[in-house]
Amino acid sequence: MDEHGDSGDGGGIGGIGDFLRSRRARIQPDEVGLPGHGRRRVPGLRREEVAQLAGVSVDYYIRLEQGRGPSVSDAVLDAVARVLRLDDTETAYLRSVARPARTRRRAPARPAGQQVRPGLKLLLATIEKAPAFVLGRRMDVLAWNALGDALVGFSAMAPKERNMPRQVFLNPAARDLYPEWPAVAAETVAYLRLDAGLHPKDPQLATLVGELSLASEDFRRLWADHQVKEKTYGAKRMTHPVAGELAMPYETLTVSGEPDQALVVYTPEPGSVTEERLRFLGSWAATVPAAE
Structure with a gap:
């Protein structure tokens, strides 16, 4: 459960919530120019700190982390990726789990099961x-x-x-x-x-x-x-x-x-x-x- 009392995720085995929480936990506040003093219930950055650094509202970021942001823009995802210091593969993964319907790759129609031509x-x-x-x-x-x-x-x-x-x-x-x-x-x-x-x-x-x-x-x-x-x-x-x-x-x-x-x-x-x-x-x- 997050420090905000919410354990929601984006659903499915590739859900976005746990991924973003794990990436927030990797970054200490002083690494991004934020004060690191005070009591923290979870390691790393808080949600509101990620939202502040990414230039979005806290509510918007929370909805993204809960998997309720299917229309999120490339600009917002790139900003979150920058704040969380994601590499290229992690950024592509973030886009996949944030907008699964938009990024799903389509293969030609074929019989059931995986076929090698x-x-x-x-x-x-x-x-x-x-x-x-x-x-x-x-x-x-x-x-x-x-x-x-x-x-x-x-x-x-x-x-x-x-x-x-x-x-x-x-x-x-x-x-x-x-x-x-x-x-x-x-x-x-x-x-x-x-x-x-x-x-x-x-x-x-x-x-x-x-x-x-x-x-x-x-x-x-x-x-x-x-x-x-x-x-x-x-x-x-x-x-x-x-x-x-x-x-x-x-x-x-x-x-x-x-x-x-x-x-x-x-x-x-x-x-x-x-x-x-x-x-x-x-x-x-x-x-x-x-x-x-």
């Missing part, structure tokens, strides 16, 4: 030297190439388990696969939170968040932190039971015409130990019978 599957098959896979909504893994399967074992998983958050938080082997598991876990939740901002009324996403929250204290803590992050590029360290230690840069490419799908490709350095070990992993996997 045949051409994209063929493209995956042509990537032979690097693990690659397609991520969809809720970070579901929709398709993969042979080396991606050898690395992570997607084909051996039940369809429901082909989901990166489930694997990171519910599969005990993930902590062995990712030596820097805390960083991987935090990034995974930040990506999932961004998806929630785009699709706040998604019942399947709500179910996933609920299951992970019940099963994992780490997930609950990270989800409550309201971090958001785009999946673009980076690097992971992995320890595979067959290939050993791997240094795995990756690139994430949005699939043209499929706004909720992304192609993730691990890109080992040419001539590196990791490239050699992945080559060995691919040869090994080719000799192992396919999972039933």
